[in-house]
Amino acid sequence: MKKLLFVTQFEELWFNAIEALMNLREAGFNHFVFLHIIKREDVAMHRGVGYLKEEAVKLKEMANVRFIDWAESLYEQGMEVGAYVSLGDPVAKIINTAKEEGVDLIVTGRHKRSNLMELLACPESIGVIRKTSTPVLVYKYMLPSGQTNDKPFERPLFATDFSPVSKKAISYLISLKEVIGKIEVMHAVSEKKLENTSTLNVQKVRKKYRKKLDDICELFREAGMEAEPHLYVGDTAEQLERAIQERHATMIVAGKTSKRKLQENFLGSLPKKLAEESRIPVLLIPPKIK
Amino acid sequence: MAKKVLTVDDDPAIVTITETIIEEAGYSPLTAQNGEEGLSKVREEKPDLVILDVLMPKQSGIKMYRELKSDKNLKKIPVIIHSGIAKRTFLRSQEALTEFGDESVPAPEAYLEKPVEPEEIAETIKRLLN
Numbered sequence: 001m002k003k004l005l006f007v008t009q010f011e012e013l014w015f016n017a018i019e020a021l022m023n024l025r026e027a028g029f030n031h032f033v034f035l036h037i038i039k040r041e042d043v044a045m046h047r048g049v050g051y052l053k054e055e056a057v058k059l060k061e062m063a064n065v066r067f068i069d070w071a072e073s074l075y076e077q078g079m080e081v082g083a084y085v086s087l088g089d090p091v092a093k094i095i096n097t098a099k100e101e102g103v104d105l106i107v108t109g110r111h112k113r114s115n116l117m118e119l120l121a122c123p124e125s126i127g128v129i130r131k132t133s134t135p136v137l138v139y140k141y142m143l144p145s146g147q148t149n150d151k152p153f154e155r156p157l158f159a160t161d162f163s164p165v166s167k168k169a170i171s172y173l174i175s176l177k178e179v180i181g182k183i184e185v186m187h188a189v190s191e192k193k194l195e196n197t198s199t200l201n202v203q204k205v206r207k208k209y210r211k212k213l214d215d216i217c218e219l220f221r222e223a224g225m226e227a228e229p230h231l232y233v234g235d236t237a238e239q240l241e242r243a244i245q246e247r248h249a250t251m252i253v254a255g256k257t258s259k260r261k262l263q264e265n266f267l268g269s270l271p272k273k274l275a276e277e278s279r280i281p282v283l284l285i286p287p288k289i290k
Numbered sequence: 291m292a293k294k295v296l297t298v299d300d301d302p303a304i305v306t307i308t309e310t311i312i313e314e315a316g317y318s319p320l321t322a323q324n325g326e327e328g329l330s331k332v333r334e335e336k337p338d339l340v341i342l343d344v345l346m347p348k349q350s351g352i353k354m355y356r357e358l359k360s361d362k363n364l365k366k367i368p369v370i371i372h373s374g375i376a377k378r379t380f381l382r383s384q385e386a387l388t389e390f391g392d393e394s395v396p397a398p399e400a401y402l403e404k405p406v407e408p409e410e411i412a413e414t415i416k417r418l419l420n
Contacts, residue, residue, distance in 0.1 A: 068374045075352060081350055
């Protein structure tokens with residue numbers, strides 16, 4: 001049995017998102033743990049009032065009412081469910097709960113029409129991604145069109161840099177093979193690598209990276225999954241956005257190498273265009289999965 | 291020697307109230323915060339009755355109940371489900387788990403949907419222990 005930690009602030013990720021993740025059951029996820037965090041600033045240290053204990057109790061009970069309703073739906077489908085309502089620092093609470101429960105996936109996110117920049121810049125998600133050894137799915141449920149992303153695992157776009165953490169991501173994706181439709185495997189070769197070089201050398205570079213992508217696809221195929229390689233040339237973020245559009249990707253999957261790399265790849269160099277236009281979930285795989 | 295009643299609930303306020311009810315009824319209270327801890331306490335202490343919440347961290351009352359009622363040495367211990375989760379949901383969940391291949395388990399000896407008056411809890415405990 002695998003556990004999924006579903007972090008919710010209610011206004012950001014709703015019950016439909018849980019239902020959309022229910023097919024993870026086919027990959028062994030039978031235990032959902034709900035976590036709602038009441039931020040200290042919502043109930044404490046108000047000028048002249050101090051700690052609003054009654055407000056905290058009220059917020060906690062309101063969350064419990066929601067969780068009982070959600071849990072009933074899942075219990076009736078034979079799922080195992082747990083729930084936490086905590087007061088304090090969201091990142092610390094998420095990390096501690098994930099550790100205490102021994103979860104296999106953390107799901108956090110928002111359903112508002114936010115762009116990828118906002119999605120990834122969500123301080124809670126970023127804080128968790130930096131510190132956890134558990135894969136994190138930053139789930140974006142609502143699409144810009146107003147439609148919903150009900151099948152995030154249908155067509156993931158696996159952006160690989162061929163690093164060791166990418167190999168971890170391959171293993172993790174294979175563990176989810178029951179729910180994944182088709183994997184689009186992509187790599188963007190930097191233009192710098194092709195500067196001042198001959199046509200022959202460009203072809204050699206293409207062949208080299210295409211072979212690497214083919215090898216990865218072969219691993220997925222050996223596991224009984226459908227996979228297709230795609231080589232792009234240019235800025236990673238721009239090409240990522242292009243691949244999302246061309247391949248109709250329902251999710252981005254990437255290995256998280258380090259804090260700096262993460263910022264470099266997804267935040268620092270991300271063009272405004274991508275930030276505004278890309279609106280799909282992101283699954284980040286840490287280098288050391290628990 | 292007083293009969294032992296184990297309360298399994300993650301809400302400290304509920305645990306305190308239930309402990310008081312058990313003591314006033316002349317029984318010996320035991321407590322656990324989740325199904326995992328509850329099951330281990332059942333095996334260790336062999337209580338005469340279990341009062342069990344459903345929605346809890348680590349292991350729910352649904353799973354603990356199944357494990358308890360599937361264990362030939364423990365299945366005769368009566369269980370009061372004391373939860374905000376509706377009885378209908380509890381029973382349906384057990385049916386769903388049986389459909390998935392788990393062993394069939396009987397319905398609990400009593401089901402109290404929260405909130406419950408202390409008198410009703412006390413009466414139910416007495417009825418099942420006498």
